[in-house]
Each structure stands twice: as structure tokens, then as C-alpha cells.
Amino acid sequence: MKEEYKLYATCPLNTEELLLAEINNLGGTMGKIVPSGVSFNGDLEVVYKVSLLSRIAGKLFLELKEFELTDQKDIYNEAKAIEWDTHFNLEDTFATSAAVVKSRIKNSKYASLLVKDGIADYFTEKYGSRPNVDPKRPSVKVHLHVSKNSARLSLDLSGDSLHKRGYRKGNAQAALKENVAAALLYRAAWPEMAKENLNFVDPMCGSGTILIEAAFIATNTPAGYYRFYYGFQGWKSHNIDLWDEIFDDAESKIVEYSGVIRGFDIDSDAISQATENVREAGFSKLIHVEKSELSEFKVVESMTHKTGLICVNPPYGIRLGEVGELKKTYIELGELFLDLLPGWKLSVISGNEELSKVIPLKIDRKNVLFNGAIKCRVSHFSLDSDKVKTIAPLSxxxxxxxxxxxxxxxxxxxxxxxxxxxxxxxxxxxxxxxxxxxxxxxxxxxxxxxxxxxxxxxxxxxxxxxxxxxxxxxxxxxxxxxxxxxxxxxxxxxxxxxxxxxxxxxxxxxxxxxxxxxxxxxxxxxxxxxxxxxxxxxxxxxxxxxx
Ligand SMILES: C[S@@+](CC[C@H](N)C(=O)[O-])C[C@H]1O[C@@H](n2cnc3c(N)ncnc32)[C@H](O)[C@@H]1O
Incomplete structure (x- = not known):
């Protein structure tokens, strides 16, 4: 019988429902939303599918043990009591980490050290020697999570967070995380529009994150298609044949998409980064990026056959630009695209509510997403002339x-x-x-x-x-x-x-x-x-x- 694991995937705040839907779709069972994540059950196949295909997940953990924490010695004792040689061998390497919230134990580094000692002593007592620690690329990563008095020891099956798709080189200024961009696109109903081969435009594309996620979704390319490393690769239960089978199956489901995906930005450095990222993600033929100021946006012939989605993450005056100046840009977003691309949809993610509200269109619906710690409003509009806000002044x-x-x-x-x-x-x-x-x-x-x-x-x-x-x-x-x-x-x-x-x-x-x-x-x-x-x-x- 296939072994069933207790799993836990993290996600950006307020995307838990989206992650739960993905996990249910990928075969996870007993899914339950917990703050910033979803706990669920699943076998190795589910582990691989979530790792490869979830667009929303961050980290994926396999829960080994939950315990009550009365004293910090408990961490060492509980860690030592786990049968570690069922997960990795003496010749393998390991690393430990810890996150501590609202607990008497304040020092997460010390907590992580206690886990490391517990694991090392488990092996020493049983085999007379212990595996080495490799903090950079270990065979397995063990994670301790402490919240108040309860603690959980897990194997980190993702290794690097799953939002790292494997194509991005270097850090871009004010870039969205890939899983936040994917959540934005889910909220904008892009998966449904992409199935109809509708078009996509990001007029302030920065390093191209939203464009690339949109292309991943439109072509049904697995989120982890370009990742070479996952935490489960050095784990004893890893089954390379099953992983290959799941990878090949997902690859065979990549589809043609015949819409147009175009990005623009005022900044040449952003355009260079976007171009490089698009190339690394294998979308050079599909995504076109070019330097252009918003007000100079030009409709090209290929955009006129079908409608589509304009999805944009404009500056909001926290990291770049200033609020007063930016009002003009937000007003322009509504006016310009209503004029140039009528019938399209417009979704705007902004960390400044005041700015979102100056877009002169009646809102269809809105959601909340977090860009790191910044609470962002996602506003969705239809570019129809009867959606223009006509406002008589108040008395x-x-x-x-x-x-x-x-x-x-x-x-x-x-x-x-x-x-x-x-x-x-x-x-x-x-x-x-x-x-x-x-x-x-x-x-x-x-x-x-x-x-x-x-x-x-x-x-x-x-x-x-x-x-x-x-x-x-x-x-x-x-x-x-x-x-x-x-x-x-x-x-x-x-x-x-x-x-x-x-x-x-x-x-x-x-x-x-x-x-x-x-x-x-x-x-x-x-x-x-x-x-x-x-x-x-x-x-x-x-x-x-x-x-
Ligand atoms: C928040 S960043 C977008 C980040 C992008 N979503 C990413 O993940 O990399 C906003 C972008 O808007 C661009 N921008 C600002 N004003 C603009 C304008 N008037 N026309 C075109 N682009 C503009 C900036 O250069 C910046 O790259």
C-alpha cells in the first residue's frame, strides 16, 4: 500500500483558498486551511504533483512529529527520538532550521541547533558516527516550527521555496513573487480567458513576472518546469522513476496558446531583465517586451482580433515614485485602455488604496493579496463605456x-x-x-x-x-x-x-x-x-x- 503522508504547504497570505483548490485538484485529501498555508494528506505522487504543479505553494513540508513544548530540552529529546535513518543515511548530509512564534523560546538559531544535536546524537548512538551538516545543499533539510507551546518537526520537501521557478537570474526591484503573480492571475480569471486564447498585456511589466506566469498558465507549463533542485531529491523515500513519470506526464500536457502576450515598461533596465527572464523561461517566441511609456501605448494589429486581459502592478508610492504624481498614472490606466482596448478586462494590483480608487471606472470586484508585508488591493474592471464613473459633486x-x-x-x-x-x-x-x-x-x-x-x-x-x-x-x-x-x-x-x-x-x-x-x-x-x-x-x- 502506498504510504500516506501528513503534509503542509505554505503560501502567501490570503491565497490559502487558491492553494487548497490546487491541492484538492492534485489529489491531496483532508485539506484544511491554516494561517498562510494548507495542511493535507497525500502519497508520494501527491508530493511530486504539488511540488511540480502548484503555482501558489511556497514551501512543502512533510510532518514528522508534533509535540508539546514545556522545556527547550524537549526539542533535543523529541528530535533524537525520530528514526532518522528511515529518511537519510549516515553518508548523507543534513541541515536544520527553525521558526519560532509567540514562544518562550526566543532564539530560533538555538532551537535549530538543538534539533541538529538531537539528529547527530541519534546517529552517533546507533552507528558510532554522525552525518555531516551541509547548510547550503544538504541531502535533507529538517525544519522545526514552534508556535506558543506546540512544536512540529518536518522534512522540508521543497528545499528552495516553490515560488522560485528556476528561470530568474538575480533580484529585480519591486518584483512580485511568482506565486503572488499567479494568485493575481487566478483572481483575474486568466486561466479561463487563456483557454479561449485571449490576449494579455502588462503595460508596466518590470522584470516580467506577471507576463511569464501568464504564459506558464496559458501553455499549461508546470510551475516547476525549470527547477533543478527540490528538497525531496536526497530523501530516502524519493522514487526517481515515479518523479520522472509525473514530470513526463505534466510535460505532455503543455499546450499551444495562440493569443498575444506583450509587456511594456518605461525603464530600459526593467526591459533588459524582462527580456532575459522571458528567454530563460523559454517564452521568447510567445512574449514580446519593449520599452514604452504608458501614455505612448500603441495597439498592434495582433491585439485587435480578440479581447484579453490587461494585468498590471503599477508603482504605488511605497517603494517607487510618489503618491501624488502617481494619481495621474492610475487615472490614465483607466482612461487610456478604455479608449484603446474596449471590451478587454483590466486587473490592477496596488498597495495604495487611495490610488486604486482614482481609476475612473466602476469596479467589477476586488480581492486582497499581499506583496511581501504590503497589503494590496486587486481591482478588476471591465473596459466598457457604461462602466465609466460619472460623479456629480456631493452637496x-x-x-x-x-x-x-x-x-x-x-x-x-x-x-x-x-x-x-x-x-x-x-x-x-x-x-x-x-x-x-x-x-x-x-x-x-x-x-x-x-x-x-x-x-x-x-x-x-x-x-x-x-x-x-x-x-x-x-x-x-x-x-x-x-x-x-x-x-x-x-x-x-x-x-x-x-x-x-x-x-x-x-x-x-x-x-x-x-x-x-x-x-x-x-x-x-x-x-x-x-x-x-x-x-x-x-x-x-x-x-x-x-x-
Ligand atoms: C512595481 S513595478 C512592476 C514589477 C513587476 N510586476 C515585476 O514583478 O517585476 C512597476 C513598474 O512600472 C514601471 N513604470 C512606472 N511608470 C511607468 C510609466 N509611466 N509607463 C510605463 N512603465 C512605468 C516601472 O519602471 C516599474 O518597472
């Missing part, structure tokens, strides 16, 4: 409401983060003319509950203010308009206030103080939870603990 009252909401959000947002609260009232009729209560749920949904206006205010004025409120709320709170729910809260008597207004049975989960609550935004006037009852829920929670 002076509307402006005052907007400013008030911005201030409240900033102030309460900080408070909520400190208290670990994700659902709260952000505005409660602070300005009497803008007479609503606004509640945020998990930063994903918003309810706007309208209080009944005094009788002396004319209906059209009430309607105009409400319109302004509904325009300002999604923008300031950064929530898609369809996730903003309006509740008209007239005074009601008896049970009528609890009566039903819809029957969608759409429930969402919100979290508070370790408990989960179902809420429903559509079917009732109330959502099912009163956010101002938080203290009493907290009290019930603490008083009922362990009872």
Missing part, C-alpha cells in the same frame, strides 16, 4: 457626512483592531441631517439603517441625502455596493418590527470574542445580532467558560 452636507464617516472609521477602526473586534457601529446619526446608523460586519458587509426623518422635511430632500449616504458609504468603508444593505427603520410596535422582509435564507458568519454568530442581511430588518449588546455577550462568554 456641502454630503461632504460633511463623508468627512465625518472618514474620521469615525479611522478612529473606530484603530480601536476595533486593538480590541480584536471586527463588527461595530461606525456612525450613529452623528449629523442630524444624515440620520442613519451604520454598522460594519467583519469589514465585509455594511448595514445602513435609516431613522425616520422628521415630518417637516420634504421627501425629495430625504431621498437625496440617502442617495449621498449610499454613494459615500461603499467608497469610504471600501465595501462593494452590493454588500451595503439599507434598512428603513420606522417606529414599529409590538411584533411587527421582527417580521420578515425577505426569504433568501442567506446567512453569513461573524466572529466575536471566540464565538461565531449567523447573521442575515436580507430577510429581516435586524441582522440577528445587536452590535451594541457586545458587552453582555462577552460577559456570558466569560462566565460560561468551562461550564
Amino acid at each position: 456641502s452636507g454630503g461632504e460633511a457626512f463623508k468627512n465625518r464617516l472618514i474620521k469615525r472609521r479611522k478612529h473606530l477602526g484603530k480601536w476595533a483592531r486593538r480590541q480584536d473586534i471586527s463588527s461595530y457601529r461606525v456612525y450613529d446619526a452623528d449629523l442630524p441631517d444624515y440620520n442613519v446608523a451604520i454598522d460594519i460586519y467583519e469589514d465585509k458587509w455594511v448595514t445602513v439603517a435609516e431613522y425616520q426623518a422628521p415630518k417637516d422635511i420634504e421627501d425629495h430632500i430625504v431621498a437625496k441625502r440617502l442617495n449621498e449616504i449610499l454613494r459615500v458609504v461603499p467608497e469610504v468603508l471600501d465595501i462593494e455596493p452590493e454588500r451595503v444593505f439599507l434598512k428603513v427603520r420606522k417606529r414599529q410596535k409590538g411584533v411587527s418590527q421582527y417580521s420578515k422582509s425577505g426569504n433568501t435564507k442567506e446567512f453569513h458568519i461573524i466572529k466575536e470574542s471566540g464565538a461565531m454568530f449567523y447573521v442575515n442581511f436580507k430577510d429581516y430588518l435586524d441582522t440577528g445580532i445587536f452590535l451594541d449588546h457586545r458587552p453582555i455577550r462577552k460577559r456570558i462568554n466569560s462566565e460560561s467558560k468551562d461550564k
Whole structure:
């Protein structure tokens, strides 16, 4: 029977769902999302498939042992107790590493040294000598992960992180990691578009990461096609025949793609790097890159037969350029491509929300990805003329409401983060003319509950203010308009206030103080939870603990 392993793959923050879908597709079982990764089960075939084919995974670990950590000696003892000679031989080399989070054990280097000693002593006691350490390219890498009091010892089956595809020479400035670029393309629905041989453009391509990932996906080329080294190669259970079989099978599934992939950049160094990377990745015939300023973008004949995707990672003023200057560039992105490539899709990843919002198009949908530690918004647009934002200026009252909401959000947002609260009232009729209560749920949904206006205010004025409120709320709170729910809260008597207004049975989960609550935004006037009852829920929670 094939041996089943307990595996764990890391991934960039907020791409866990994408990784889980890939792992399920590649035959992994019992997949479970854990922070920045997925734990799952699988045999050697699954190990090889994930290593070669996952576009999202970073590291891949084989879990050897999980244990409770009471003392640092436990690390040495637990490491020594593993049957290491089932994984590698005396003549092989090894290296150890450790990552320590929120633990009494502060020094990861020392923790790694304890693992090394445990392994060395295991061999010495059994064989009278021990394998050598090779920190650079060992036969096997052993990794210790400590979080609070629990520790996990694993074999690092990936060796170098899997986002390193093997084609890139040197480091490019402000380049996206390959697995973040792949996640961006998944979110932009590029795999589906590529199947139809649609076109692809990155007008600020830098070193070409997005272009190359787009070509990998379009041609179904395995993510690890150009990698020569994996951590599992020196592992005793490595089966070269099976690996070759899986590699050959994946290679036979590479397909022709007949669309156009083109990249541009203002910077000659970036273009040289992109050209070299494209060549190393074997896509010189497919990807064309050239030096060009965004405003000089020219549509070539080959782009006009079909629509496609413009996917771009413009500078966002953290690493390169400055925010004020960049606003022009972001506005241009929307205007220029709407004009030149109508019918195409546009996806923009930016670490600056303010800049993303100046693109003068109505957004189709958005996601969050992380470029290293930088939280980035990915905005997806359709380049259709009816998607242009036409904005009448707000009235002076509307402006005052907007400013008030911005201030409240900033102030309460900080408070909520400190208290670990994700659902709260952000505005409660602070300005009497803008007479609503606004509640945020998990930063994903918003309810706007309208209080009944005094009788002396004319209906059209009430309607105009409400319109302004509904325009300002999604923008300031950064929530898609369809996730903003309006509740008209007239005074009601008896049970009528609890009566039903819809029957969608759409429930969402919100979290508070370790408990989960179902809420429903559509079917009732109330959502099912009163956010101002938080203290009493907290009290019930603490008083009922362990009872
Ligand atoms: C964040 S980098 C893109 C990095 C790229 N995604 C990668 O992985 O290498 C932004 C790129 O935009 C280019 N750029 C900035 N302003 C531009 C403009 N007006 N026209 C064309 N390219 C521009 C910069 O030279 C830079 O290479």
C-alpha cells in the first residue's frame, strides 16, 4: 500500500483558498486551511504533483512529529527520538532550521541547533558516527516550527521555496513573487480567458513576472518546469522513476496558446531583465517586451482580433515614485485602455488604496493579496463605456457626512483592531441631517439603517441625502455596493418590527470574542445580532467558560 503522508504547504497570505483548490485538484485529501498555508494528506505522487504543479505553494513540508513544548530540552529529546535513518543515511548530509512564534523560546538559531544535536546524537548512538551538516545543499533539510507551546518537526520537501521557478537570474526591484503573480492571475480569471486564447498585456511589466506566469498558465507549463533542485531529491523515500513519470506526464500536457502576450515598461533596465527572464523561461517566441511609456501605448494589429486581459502592478508610492504624481498614472490606466482596448478586462494590483480608487471606472470586484508585508488591493474592471464613473459633486452636507464617516472609521477602526473586534457601529446619526446608523460586519458587509426623518422635511430632500449616504458609504468603508444593505427603520410596535422582509435564507458568519454568530442581511430588518449588546455577550462568554 502506498504510504500516506501528513503534509503542509505554505503560501502567501490570503491565497490559502487558491492553494487548497490546487491541492484538492492534485489529489491531496483532508485539506484544511491554516494561517498562510494548507495542511493535507497525500502519497508520494501527491508530493511530486504539488511540488511540480502548484503555482501558489511556497514551501512543502512533510510532518514528522508534533509535540508539546514545556522545556527547550524537549526539542533535543523529541528530535533524537525520530528514526532518522528511515529518511537519510549516515553518508548523507543534513541541515536544520527553525521558526519560532509567540514562544518562550526566543532564539530560533538555538532551537535549530538543538534539533541538529538531537539528529547527530541519534546517529552517533546507533552507528558510532554522525552525518555531516551541509547548510547550503544538504541531502535533507529538517525544519522545526514552534508556535506558543506546540512544536512540529518536518522534512522540508521543497528545499528552495516553490515560488522560485528556476528561470530568474538575480533580484529585480519591486518584483512580485511568482506565486503572488499567479494568485493575481487566478483572481483575474486568466486561466479561463487563456483557454479561449485571449490576449494579455502588462503595460508596466518590470522584470516580467506577471507576463511569464501568464504564459506558464496559458501553455499549461508546470510551475516547476525549470527547477533543478527540490528538497525531496536526497530523501530516502524519493522514487526517481515515479518523479520522472509525473514530470513526463505534466510535460505532455503543455499546450499551444495562440493569443498575444506583450509587456511594456518605461525603464530600459526593467526591459533588459524582462527580456532575459522571458528567454530563460523559454517564452521568447510567445512574449514580446519593449520599452514604452504608458501614455505612448500603441495597439498592434495582433491585439485587435480578440479581447484579453490587461494585468498590471503599477508603482504605488511605497517603494517607487510618489503618491501624488502617481494619481495621474492610475487615472490614465483607466482612461487610456478604455479608449484603446474596449471590451478587454483590466486587473490592477496596488498597495495604495487611495490610488486604486482614482481609476475612473466602476469596479467589477476586488480581492486582497499581499506583496511581501504590503497589503494590496486587486481591482478588476471591465473596459466598457457604461462602466465609466460619472460623479456629480456631493452637496456641502454630503461632504460633511463623508468627512465625518472618514474620521469615525479611522478612529473606530484603530480601536476595533486593538480590541480584536471586527463588527461595530461606525456612525450613529452623528449629523442630524444624515440620520442613519451604520454598522460594519467583519469589514465585509455594511448595514445602513435609516431613522425616520422628521415630518417637516420634504421627501425629495430625504431621498437625496440617502442617495449621498449610499454613494459615500461603499467608497469610504471600501465595501462593494452590493454588500451595503439599507434598512428603513420606522417606529414599529409590538411584533411587527421582527417580521420578515425577505426569504433568501442567506446567512453569513461573524466572529466575536471566540464565538461565531449567523447573521442575515436580507430577510429581516435586524441582522440577528445587536452590535451594541457586545458587552453582555462577552460577559456570558466569560462566565460560561468551562461550564
Ligand atoms: C512595481 S513595478 C512592476 C514589477 C513587476 N510586476 C515585476 O514583478 O517585476 C512597476 C513598474 O512600472 C514601471 N513604470 C512606472 N511608470 C511607468 C510609466 N509611466 N509607463 C510605463 N512603465 C512605468 C516601472 O519602471 C516599474 O518597472
